[in-house]
Amino acid sequence: MTTQTFDIAIIGAGIAGASAAAELAKTHSVALLEREDFPGYHSTGRSAALFSEIYGNAAVRALSRASRDFFYAPPRGFAEHPLVRKRGALHIASAQQMRSLDDFAANADLASSIRRITREEALGACSILRPDYVAAAVIEDDAADVDVHALHQAYLRQFRNLGGTLMVDAQARGLSHRAGEWHIDTGAGIVRAPMIVNAAGAWADAVAKSAGTAPLFIQPCRRTAVLVELPPNVRGEGWPMVIDIDETFYMKPDAGLLLISPADETPTDPCDVQAEEIDVATAIDRIEHVTNLRIRRVRKRWAGLRSFAPDRSPVIGFDAVLPGFFWLAGQGGYGIQTAPAAARLAASLLRDGAVPDEIAGIYLSQLSPQRFGIGAAKRSGT
Numbered sequence: 001m002t003t004q005t006f007d008i009a010i011i012g013a014g015i016a017g018a019s020a021a022a023e024l025a026k027t028h029s030v031a032l033l034e035r036e037d038f039p040g041y042h043s044t045g046r047s048a049a050l051f052s053e054i055y056g057n058a059a060v061r062a063l064s065r066a067s068r069d070f071f072y073a074p075p076r077g078f079a080e081h082p083l084v085r086k087r088g089a090l091h092i093a094s095a096q097q098m099r100s101l102d103d104f105a106a107n108a109d110l111a112s113s114i115r116r117i118t119r120e121e122a123l124g125a126c127s128i129l130r131p132d133y134v135a136a137a138v139i140e141d142d143a144a145d146v147d148v149h150a151l152h153q154a155y156l157r158q159f160r161n162l163g164g165t166l167m168v169d170a171q172a173r174g175l176s177h178r179a180g181e182w183h184i185d186t187g188a189g190i191v192r193a194p195m196i197v198n199a200a201g202a203w204a205d206a207v208a209k210s211a212g213t214a215p216l217f218i219q220p221c222r223r224t225a226v227l228v229e230l231p232p233n234v235r236g237e238g239w240p241m242v243i244d245i246d247e248t249f250y251m252k253p254d255a256g257l258l259l260i261s262p263a264d265e266t267p268t269d270p271c272d273v274q275a276e277e278i279d280v281a282t283a284i285d286r287i288e289h290v291t292n293l294r295i296r297r298v299r300k301r302w303a304g305l306r307s308f309a310p311d312r313s314p315v316i317g318f319d320a321v322l323p324g325f326f327w328l329a330g331q332g333g334y335g336i337q338t339a340p341a342a343a344r345l346a347a348s349l350l351r352d353g354a355v356p357d358e359i360a361g362i363y364l365s366q367l368s369p370q371r372f373g374i375g376a377a378k379r380s381g382t
């Protein structure tokens with residue numbers, strides 16, 4: 001059995017692990033371990049690919065805003081094509097949902113990113129919306145489509161160009177800490193490193209348990225996406241993404257088709273999750289209720305896991321108990337749009353704790369794994 005030694009070993013090569021690996025490889029020798037045959041098989045390859053500065057709680061929004069410049073002006077040579085394309089996100093309300101829309105529009109932290117538009121403007125922006133359904137709307141003009149594949153591949157390319165080592169088919173099975181180093185058994189060999197990063201997505205708690213620390217109750221939740229055909233005479237490419245103000249559905253044009261979702265959030269054990277018939281039917285039913293579409297053909301359906309910590313903020317920082325054990329998990333439904341800032345933050349904390357200016361305004365205590373009393377209580381046996 002071979003043994004290889006690195007400064008840092010990262011477990012999981014989705015967008016979280018890949019982006020952190022690309023940052024850390026500038027200064028450290030890094031191994032990136034992925035259990036599957038190729039990186040991006042799980043949540044990263046299954047997203048709706050939206051960048052929205054108003055989505056998620058305050059901690060998420062801060063990370064998204066700190067990621068914005070990277071998406072619009074990535075470092076020279078990072079990616080061959082633009083990473084984002086503006087689409088806009090239209091949040092609609094029925095007459096019964098006016099209160100939700102008013103509360104949303106009154107949130108001071110969202111004010112500079114959204115504007116109220118008239119009902120007629122909303123109907124004009126997306127021609128299939130039913131006039132008797134839409135009562136009011138708010139638009140985020142700057143919301144954008146992300147080329148997730150290009151972003152992920154660009155991070156992996158940067159990582160390799162900087163001398164990083166990607167290992168696929170390399171599941172971190174046993175983790176033990178001996179003489180100041182972590183030993184990770186991958187089945188095919190041992191990887192040794194003084195620091196490890198837990199970027200295992202839905203499996204973050206499982207990895208923590210196998211390393212000997214308490215889980216943080218990061219809950220994977222299933223979300224379903226369905227690609228349906230539009231009638232031949234309907235062209236949707238210029239529509240914004242349309243989101244129900246209470247997030248019970250959304251829809252978004254996607255390469256001549258329409259991506260729809262019932263915005264489900266079903267707690268699930270970590271697994272290679274599949275779309276359930278009931279969720280596909282619910283998506284179709286909700287979209288047919290708010291539009292004049294009759295959906296005849298489904299081209300593709302899938303589901304992915306969005307994994308949330310109890311307070312729905314990401315978990316970025318060193319474990320309270322285990323030496324050199326770093327969490328980069330709990331990205332929920334925002335792991336793509338927050339990845340650039342989250343990766344820079346993680347890299348700076350792992351290096352020397354000096355946080356770069358553009359993310360200095362983010363409250364680290366809201367992201368630290370040490371914010372959870374639950375884990376601490378379990379560890380101390382109280």
Ligand SMILES: Cc1cc2nc3c(=O)[nH]c(=O)nc-3n(C[C@H](O)[C@H](O)[C@H](O)COP(=O)(O)OP(=O)(O)OC[C@H]3O[C@@H](n4cnc5c(N)ncnc54)[C@H](O)[C@@H]3O)c2cc1C
Binds near residue numbers: 036170172200
């Ligand atoms: C339907 C849907 C829509 C979404 N829409 C958006 C959106 O519009 N915008 C947005 O920002 N986010 C969105 N998200 C969320 C986003 O996809 C996730 O937050 C993000 O992909 C999480 O990335 P990750 O790297 O943490 O997880 P993953 O991509 O799941 O990567 C974790 C990796 O760790 C590996 N792993 C696990 N255990 C081990 C082990 N023991 N050893 C080695 N490897 C291991 C897994 O194989 C996996 O590849 C959406 C998600 C879904 C499902």
